[in-house]
Amino acid sequence: MSDTPGVLPRAARRNQSLIGVASLIVGLLAWWLITRTTHLPAFILPSPRDVWLRFVAAVSDGSLAFHTGATLTEILLGLSLGVGLATIIGYAVAKSRALERMLSPYLVASQAIPLVAIAPLLVIWFGPGMFSKVLICAMIVFFPVLVNTIVGVRAVPPALHDLMRSLHARREQILLKLEVPASLPVFLGGLRIGATLSVIGAVVGELVGADQGLGFLINVGRGQYDTALVFVAVFVLIAVALCLYGIVAWLEARALIWQEWRKE
Amino acid sequence: MHRRTIPFLASVALALSACATPTPQQVAGPLTHIRLPLGYVPNIQFAPLYVALEKGYFADAGLEVEFDYSFETDAVSLVGANTLQFAVVSGEQVLLARAQGLPVVYVCAWYQEYPVGVASKVEQGIRTPADLKGKKIGLPGLFGANYIGLDALLFSAGLSEKDVTLDSIGFNQVAALAADQEDAVSIYTANEPVQLKAQGYELNEIRVADYVQLASNGLITNEATLGADPTLVRQITSVFLKGLTDTIEDPDEAYDISLKYVDELANADRATQMEILRRSMQLWRADVLGRSDPQAWQNMQNTLLKMGLLKEPLDLSKAFTNEFID
Numbered sequence: 001m002s003d004t005p006g007v008l009p010r011a012a013r014r015n016q017s018l019i020g021v022a023s024l025i026v027g028l029l030a031w032w033l034i035t036r037t038t039h040l041p042a043f044i045l046p047s048p049r050d051v052w053l054r055f056v057a058a059v060s061d062g063s064l065a066f067h068t069g070a071t072l073t074e075i076l077l078g079l080s081l082g083v084g085l086a087t088i089i090g091y092a093v094a095k096s097r098a099l100e101r102m103l104s105p106y107l108v109a110s111q112a113i114p115l116v117a118i119a120p121l122l123v124i125w126f127g128p129g130m131f132s133k134v135l136i137c138a139m140i141v142f143f144p145v146l147v148n149t150i151v152g153v154r155a156v157p158p159a160l161h162d163l164m165r166s167l168h169a170r171r172e173q174i175l176l177k178l179e180v181p182a183s184l185p186v187f188l189g190g191l192r193i194g195a196t197l198s199v200i201g202a203v204v205g206e207l208v209g210a211d212q213g214l215g216f217l218i219n220v221g222r223g224q225y226d227t228a229l230v231f232v233a234v235f236v237l238i239a240v241a242l243c244l245y246g247i248v249a250w251l252e253a254r255a256l257i258w259q260e261w262r263k264e
Numbered sequence: 265m266h267r268r269t270i271p272f273l274a275s276v277a278l279a280l281s282a283c284a285t286p287t288p289q290q291v292a293g294p295l296t297h298i299r300l301p302l303g304y305v306p307n308i309q310f311a312p313l314y315v316a317l318e319k320g321y322f323a324d325a326g327l328e329v330e331f332d333y334s335f336e337t338d339a340v341s342l343v344g345a346n347t348l349q350f351a352v353v354s355g356e357q358v359l360l361a362r363a364q365g366l367p368v369v370y371v372c373a374w375y376q377e378y379p380v381g382v383a384s385k386v387e388q389g390i391r392t393p394a395d396l397k398g399k400k401i402g403l404p405g406l407f408g409a410n411y412i413g414l415d416a417l418l419f420s421a422g423l424s425e426k427d428v429t430l431d432s433i434g435f436n437q438v439a440a441l442a443a444d445q446e447d448a449v450s451i452y453t454a455n456e457p458v459q460l461k462a463q464g465y466e467l468n469e470i471r472v473a474d475y476v477q478l479a480s481n482g483l484i485t486n487e488a489t490l491g492a493d494p495t496l497v498r499q500i501t502s503v504f505l506k507g508l509t510d511t512i513e514d515p516d517e518a519y520d521i522s523l524k525y526v527d528e529l530a531n532a533d534r535a536t537q538m539e540i541l542r543r544s545m546q547l548w549r550a551d552v553l554g555r556s557d558p559q560a561w562q563n564m565q566n567t568l569l570k571m572g573l574l575k576e577p578l579d580l581s582k583a584f585t586n587e588f589i590d
Contacts (some may be wrong), residue, residue, distance in 0.1 A: 041365060041366070043341055044344075119434075123436055124440065128432055219405055219406075224363075224407075225360060
């Protein structure tokens with residue numbers, strides 16, 4: 001199955017990595033050139049060097065590690081809560097049309113809520129501590145994971161269900177041996193989206209009201225016209241999102257090793 | 265009105281206007297467009313600007329003004345970059361911006377007193393800054409006027425942030441205090457206390473201005489505009505001060521004018537909104553409207569240095585000027 005999308009020979013993969021690195025270098029060069037030619041002041045567009053120096057300073061004084069740690073904690077807790085709830089509710093909805101009809105207005109509405117607008121209310125209701133940020137994060141993660149869980153569970157071929165039943169498989173055996181493995185590819189697709197969105201959720205909460213985290217650092221940078229610091233925080237957030245995406249992709253590769261095209 | 269009287273009246277008006285001596289500020293030709301960021305949503309507190317616009321003071325000076333309600337820090341950056349020429353911002357922003365190399369200059373003091381304070385329910389017994397020791401204080405975040413005013417208040421009592429618990433609660437001070445989530449909250453003295461009192465809460469208020477004079481909200485421009493077009497700076501300053509004077513002299517008229525510019529003001533409780541305007545006016549009044557107090561700038565710099573928001577003292581003579589105040 002050498003024509004399966006996503007499967008590339010080693011040399012081609014190395015070339016693709018090189019293209020990625022080259023694209024990054026070109027991007028940095030373009031950024032540097034813009035700052036050189038336009039002479040924009042650093043508070044409007046800092047140069048890559050300004051941002052690098054600010055990054056080094058923030059690492060040296062420990063502030064970057066502290067705030068990144070705070071945001072990561074919120075992300076991981078929010079992700080766990082959001083994924084946990086979405087998986088349970090998604091499975092239940094996939095198995096029950098009645099439940100789907102009952103919950104779908106709320107579930108769709110939950111996706112339509114502009115979190116930026118209600119985040120201040122969550123801070124009032126649940127206090128300015130970490131919980132309100134975790135909740136916002138969980139809310140943003142919830143929907144993509146929920147939808148993919150429902151789609152994944154419903155995509156299990158009925159013939160396989162019949163086969164399991166003919167073998168007198170118990171309910172938990174059907175779940176663990178059939179439904180979980182069969183729905184895992186779609187579920188993990190949702191998790192990929194949810195993991196990257198969780199970063200946005202945490203930062204939205206921090207921007208509304210926080211005294212720690214990368215969102216707070218962005219507020220401080222804006223408040224002190226330290227645009228380089230804003231860039232540092234944004235780049236760290238991008239790095240966190242990429243790492244989370246990479247971790248889910250790695251998990252996917254490990255969990256779905258049985259997929260034929262992955263063996264090649 | 266009879267149709268034939270209209271041309272007659274028009275010709276009389278034309279003749280009278282031809283005889284009238286034009287004021288120095290009347291400018292012929294196309295109007296200069298000015299986008300003026302105010303740093304907050306449309307509000308009765310901006311009445312002087314609405315009055316100046318409605319009464320045609322901007323147009324008389326050859327200016328066509330467009331109010332902009334975007335964030336204060338964005339406005340400072342845009343003025344610093346000379347993308348915009350003017351903005352209304354708080355005094356500390358000028359020093360913080362100049363420390364980062366933004367060439368902004370404060371040219372007209374609107375608020376003579378710093379508008380921030382601390383409000384608490386009376387049962388908390390917080391009457392002086394010293395009473396804040398050990399208390400949990402809510403504020404929008406560790407930035408902006410609420411933060412700086414609160415720290416200035418703590419410093420005035422020999423306290424620091426270590427002596428209190430600061431909670432970053434966003435702009436939720438009214439709800440947080442009403443729900444007893446905080447012992448006290450950092451507020452704008454003309455705004456949140458009025459809203460809380462309107463809801464029946466009895467409050468103690470500590471005004472920053474009663475303990476330390478700090479450079480407050482006013483009009484800024486940039487060094488490029490000051491150098492290239494000082495006449496424009498003088499015109500806009502003059503227009504703004506006329507609107508301010510008119511508002512102080514007749515707040516009821518200013519309120520009625522503001523109805524046109526502030527969405528939902530017509531549906532709001534007039535007594536509450538008038539109280540907000542009245543309290544704001546207390547912060548604006550001065551012997552010479554628009555004039556900056558050099559000591560207030562020095563105090564602001566000292567506060568920012570103590571907070572660590574400024575690393576070293578700035579040349580304050582470049583940060584503000586009274587050159588355009590008559």
